[in-house]
Amino acid sequence: MGYRNKSLETCWGIDVGGTSAKIGCITAGAFRIVDTLPTGVNCNPENLLKRISQLILAEKTELRAVGLGTAGLIDRAAGGVIRFSPNLPLWSGINAGDILRDLLNVPVIVDNDCNAFAIGAINSGQIPQEGLWLFVTLGTGIGGTIINQGQIVYGTGYSGEFGHSTVREGGIPCSCGSDGCWERYAGKEALQWYYKRLSGEIVPPEQISLLASMGRIPAIEAFREYGRWVGIGLANLANCFSPMGFFLGGGLSATAHLFETAAMEEYKKRCKHRWNISVLEDSPEAGAFGAASMAGSQC
Numbered sequence: 001m002g003y004r005n006k007s008l009e010t011c012w013g014i015d016v017g018g019t020s021a022k023i024g025c026i027t028a029g030a031f032r033i034v035d036t037l038p039t040g041v042n043c044n045p046e047n048l049l050k051r052i053s054q055l056i057l058a059e060k061t062e063l064r065a066v067g068l069g070t071a072g073l074i075d076r077a078a079g080g081v082i083r084f085s086p087n088l089p090l091w092s093g094i095n096a097g098d099i100l101r102d103l104l105n106v107p108v109i110v111d112n113d114c115n116a117f118a119i120g121a122i123n124s125g126q127i128p129q130e131g132l133w134l135f136v137t138l139g140t141g142i143g144g145t146i147i148n149q150g151q152i153v154y155g156t157g158y159s160g161e162f163g164h165s166t167v168r169e170g171g172i173p174c175s176c177g178s179d180g181c182w183e184r185y186a187g188k189e190a191l192q193w194y195y196k197r198l199s200g201e202i203v204p205p206e207q208i209s210l211l212a213s214m215g216r217i218p219a220i221e222a223f224r225e226y227g228r229w230v231g232i233g234l235a236n237l238a239n240c241f242s243p244m245g246f247f248l249g250g251g252l253s254a255t256a257h258l259f260e261t262a263a264m265e266e267y268k269k270r271c272k273h274r275w276n277i278s279v280l281e282d283s284p285e286a287g288a289f290g291a292a293s294m295a296g297s298q299c
């Protein structure tokens, strides 16, 4: 993976996901994944971070800083405390930053995986250094990052929770305790629900996408309904931030060609801003590269 920021050299990145953790480093102008370890709902944070530290130290290379990205609410001001982890229950309340600092004795930065991914995209030149842009991940939930002049806008620390903005008062209950959140209408489950309503079947989003590509009407209609809700949320964001444009990521961004027209129609009804949407290139190592980039540019 290419990058343009020389200060990233000898920085390591850890991408802790719901099923695996990817660990990689930037050396001699390139990023490489060194190892992948399993995680899962019973993953113990102390054990995994110890194992990762041993891996990093075993490389016996110069080590400048370490970045860790994971899903959830991350308290950066407290040094990298994971306040809430949606996929790894034992990680909620853990200060991953302090654990890694103790084990490795180098600067460590911990952030939301969406922010880490965005920093990687800025460093690899996919997101411009100039202007205000919004990065939105469409997956099981909806994540977001606000980028201004190549920097993430953090506010008091938990900005970019676009998925939990209300699009329907009294709507579908959300795991966050609210109801009618955007991600309940434009997340993965919503797409499955729209398809079920039209066909009576529950199938994975990948299959709905395949069926839509084959011209099956219920699948096409499900993506239209899904797109409508994507457009509603994006119009709300455009009205609030007036961005230069949006970058989309996350699993469902790969199906943008199936929902883009419906999303754009809805968007144009609700805001006067230009429709400027790009899908960011994804790769299995993008999260870990982003975490390493974050360590290099923020430590």
Ligand SMILES: [Zn+2]
Residues within 6 Å of the ligand: 163, 164, 174, 175, 176, 177, 178, 179, 181
């Ligand atoms: Zn919510």
